[in-house]
Amino acid sequence: MLTESFAIKALLAVVAEVGIYMLGLKHVQVLGIFICLVFLDLFTKWSAIGYQMLVNMGANPENIGGFDKYIAIPAAWGKGLISSKHMRKPFITKVLTYCLATASAWCFDYMAGNYAFAVNLVWLYLASVEFLSILENLRDGGNTTITGLLDLVQSKVDMLLKK
Template identity: 80%
Template sequence: MQEILTFIGDAWRTLSESFAIKAILAVIAEVAIYILGLKHIQVLGIFIMLVFIDLITRWSAISYKMLIDMGANSENISGWDKYVAIPVAWGKGLISSKHMRKPFVTKVLTYCLATCAAWCFDYMAGQYAFAVNLVWLYLGSVEFLSILENMRDGGNTTIAGLLDVVHSKVDMILKK
């Protein structure tokens, strides 16, 4: 236990050392990216946010299932309860680093490689961002659907209805 506390303390010190300077540099870098119009990096940042939301909703779905398995009534579990139970699910080993590190790295690498390949295709075809936009639309849609599915699995019945509508629209488009 002492090792964990030491690790957390060291990590906190590393993050908090020169925090003001790090925060100012981060804001300057973010503004520079938007001023320069580096759209690929902007979209990468948004995609990373989608992946984080996907992971958090996945963790809440796992903790919701844990609460149900422990005998809780699904009608009595609030949205907040699922998120508060995430550390307990970590403690029980239901959530591990494989739920964070591996999918995150895989998704970001997939995004980067697919975007690079699409950019090369657009460059060769003389098109402006046709394939890139297609890749972004697909990868963003997959993350969006995954978030909705995680929310459904986490007991959100309203999202289940929205997910059914999204699936029916996708099916209609694919049948054309």
């Protein structure tokens, strides 16, 4: 169903996004960015699954090119390693969680008379979780150079949480 009239849906989404940015609805703008992060997280997860499929089929990890794991995504779909049902449910859950957490934070900020604290905290947390997930997926997809960055980000996040 997602791919039916995809070009029209994508064009309307772009038009809607431009309209939203022109109106300056910050919460909706950030929701759009968060949705992009979730899509990127799913895509990197698919590439990691494609990479693992290639390794399981006997490919040498050193010989797998950066583009090979992305080409392997349709084959992983065909083998049932990637299921639309399993990927759609987390996407909807993440977006609904974002909306609920942002709405709750906005209510808190409104009641407290501080219009930036809780909402920014929620946005920072949710974006950080997505960012870490993307880095982990890249690492799991055979990108060894990302391991150092992932370790650095995780240590900084841990340090901030311990304060």
